[in-house]
Amino acid sequence: MILRAPANGIELAYETFGSPAGRPLLLIMGLGAQLIHWDEGFCELLAGRGHHVVRFDNRDAGESTHLRDAAVPAFGGDGRAPYLLDDMADDAAGLLDALGWESAHVVGASMGGMIAQSLAIRHPRRVRSLTSIMSTPSPHAAPPSKAAMAALMGPVSADRETAIRQSLVTWEVIGSPGYPLDRDRIARVAGLSYDRSYDPAGTARQLAGIIASGDRAPLLKDLEVPALVLHGEDDQLVPLSGGIATAGAIPGARLITFPGMGHDLPRPLWPEFVAAIDELTAVADG
Incomplete structure (x- = not known):
């Protein structure tokens, strides 16, 4: 069931999986993507490991607030953006407030990984552990x-x-060349995404925010948070160098790479992803 919460002056749509008594875990999705791009089966696997999972729509995506009055930046323009990744990180912190979570384990994919990094930088006490997937500083x-x-x-x-x-x-x-392309799932999610909200202008604003946000590596070096970096060795959209740079910037971060994985989350790798995340969150919670 989709719920809604005020956060940082906007409204975010979200959904939960698992017991409220579980380890709180926030999933942050990537550019132009919606909460449904975190597959229900993946969320249920995480919930089955004892997590209380929340997936949500970022601003300008899905059923969350769209900043339709903001300018639509032109790609390759003057670098100005209606908002930055820091603002999207503050959205996530606002959602934690609405959920009543003092802190959470945070997992971000692609742009979501960038937002998760920014959240850990700006609100370090809110992040129990950080998992950055197919992302970059x-x-x-x-x-x-x-x-x-x-x-x-x-x-x-x-x-x-x-x-x-x-x-x-x-x-x-951009998908994983080492794994079969699940065309039926892609078509189903694409159709549902269109039905929920098709907003290319919102995606353009998010992209502008990525480009204008600069390099987080110098700030990541000051983090004191258990961190995991997952990255495909055959990612064309955010190449492996991004994962290596992320892990190199965060003290003590563990880097796991996957041959044949591109810029998606292949179903056959879900058990490995979930096991690594579960190990991190368990250790972080002591």
């Missing part, structure tokens, strides 16, 4: 391939069916 540390950038910057879809086809094209490029 700076876009300059992991520039995408030309093919991945072309897929990311694909044309705006005129209707639902076109949006589904475009999503399939994108994941064929």
Whole structure:
């Protein structure tokens, strides 16, 4: 069931899995993605390991607040953005307030990993452990391939069916070459995402925020938080150098890489992801 909470002056849509008595775990998704991109099965696996899991829509995505009155930045423009990743991190902190969580284990994928890093920097007491998946401390540390950038910057879809086809094209490029492409799931999630909220302008604002946010590596070096970095060795959108840079910046961070994994979360790897996250959160909670 989708719930809503005020956070940092906006409203965030979220959903929970598992017992409220479990270890609190916040999932943060990536650029233009919605809470449904955290697969229910993945969330249930985490809940089965004793976590109280929350997935949510970032600002300008899904059923959370869209800043439709804000300017839509042009890619490659003057670098100005309506908001930064720090603002999105403050959104997440506001959601923790609304949930009544003094702190939580935080897991972020892609842009969500960047937001999670910013959350740990800005609100260190709110983050019990940090898991950064297929992410980077700076876009300059992991520039995408030309093919991945072309897929990311694909044309705006005129209707639902076109949006589904475009999503399939994108994941064929940036997905995991070592694992079968789950076309049925991609089409289903793309269709549901379109139904919930199709907002290319919101995605453009998020992208501008990424580009304008600068390099977090110098600030990550001051963190004192148990940290895990998961990254695919065949990621074209955020190459492995991003994961290496993240792990190198956070003192004591553990880096696990996966051959054949691109810029997605292949179902066959879920047990390994969940086991690593569960180990981290258990150790962090003592």
